[in-house]
Amino acid sequence: MASDDIWILGIHMTKFGKHPDKDTVDLAAEATMGALADGGVSMREMGVLAAGNLLGGGIGQQLQKQVGQTGIPVYNVANACATGATAVRVAYMAVKAGECDMGLAVGVEKLAGAGLLAGGSRKEDSKTWTPAGRYGAIAAIDGRIGTETMPGTFAQIGMEYGHRYGGATFELFAKISEKNHAHSTLNPLAAYTKRMSLEEIMNDVMISYPNTRPMCSANCDGAAAAVVVSDAKLKTLSVEQRRRAVKISASILTTDPYEEACQVLPNVNTLTRNAAKQAYEKAGIGPSDLDLVELHDCFATAELVHYDNLMLCPEGGAVDFFNSGATWRDGSTPVNVSGGLESKGHPIAATGIANLWEIATHLRGEAGPRQIEGAKVGLAHVIGLGSACGLHILEKSAA
């Protein structure tokens, strides 16, 4: 008898990096065709399309025109850096609700050369002081009342953890980046695959202390797509399709509940912890069961706090946990064996599907030289500032 489980049937990511000859529709189409082929299905079987392209706006219908128009509902989703995970969750929910038995989620971004980008409250300085906006500001407040840049915001998030628990030095954060750059050397789809020494990382251009340039996620182009399927439908498919299907044991989306300070410095901790708790309970899996984790290292300073938020370590113990070597690919809980956002790259809306692709590829035993041997369960996490946390736990098929 069929269960109400939902499965990933097909999944694909494009090479992350610079794609000057491809537009967002081309990249989204490449990921889509890849995911459909991987699942052994076509647009004909898709009952819903959830599409994310944060900077370009709705792309779902353009994608249909590129790969197949069947009249299905399209949900164009935007949820900051959690956009891709949100698209997956929309398709998941549609299948879970019984509206259809297969759905497609796609995320794509063109971000190469985007430069330093910041928050939303910046405005042009005028020639006379004129109060405007919610704060009656007479000039742009970014840079004048603290920073709204992403490297600066996440630097403060890491430093806050250090203030609370100690031990979070510049060198420690740089060592996290050293790990992810080392991991990236085994991932041919990563935007950057060069190993960097601790010294190189620390002596690189300082962006926002303690984050130097290689400690920041790489702006790049890329897309990823996934086909999800109901358990009942999967049971009608071939042995090979069932064998390669990956179970979505938990699909969670949270926002941050109100706490003091959360509207001053975004709190990426509580909503991640809440998502993790829900996911572990739903999946019946604990953090120690995870064979690998892809978490949202948009900056090296962010990776540290998420060790704690995802409960990979005791509360307050993230520094010791990292120093133990646990998160290197040969450690007890390999984190970001793809190279993470710092090396693989962070084409925003694609990220939350690309990290599922990484986990699924290991669970299928198809990760080649960077395979985590015997991987059976993995966790993928993204944070969109503002905030949204998308979290998925995937399990290897028993078939």
Add this chain to the structure above:
Amino acid sequence: MVVGVKTGRECLDRGGASLGALASGDDRSSLETSMAAPIPLVDYLVLGDEPHLVANECTSCGARFFDRRNACAGCFATDFRKVDVDSSGEVRAFTIVAFAAPGIAVPFVSAIVDCGGTSVRANLLNVTPDPEHVTLGMKVRLTTSSMGVDEAGTEAIGFGYEPA
């Protein structure tokens, strides 16, 4: 805020942030005869003999907001009162920003300051912007600084925190 979620890997293509006119007070001398009252950078900065910040405080749960709310984000109550925020505090988090928007002098220190239980985001002023001089937990107090005058001769006053 949601739309602006970006990263800084390739921020070198912006070049170094340059000093803009508004970041310096140098043009004040030519307009020194102006008698217009100074204007605060934001409306939650109250100028006068003892400059300080004000917040909208939920009368039900005490949550504080620097801009308007229809209902409290914490408890959904709808009554608020203006309260003064402590002008002394402790640095709970900071970063030294080396790449910023055009017109913002770098490096500068951005910090989250715990002012008697109310968190405030601001720049740290009158401190050397390096990790030797800025430390987590350092005690600071509110201070103001001139942002220069506009074409009408009005002086703008910003705020930050300096070592106490």
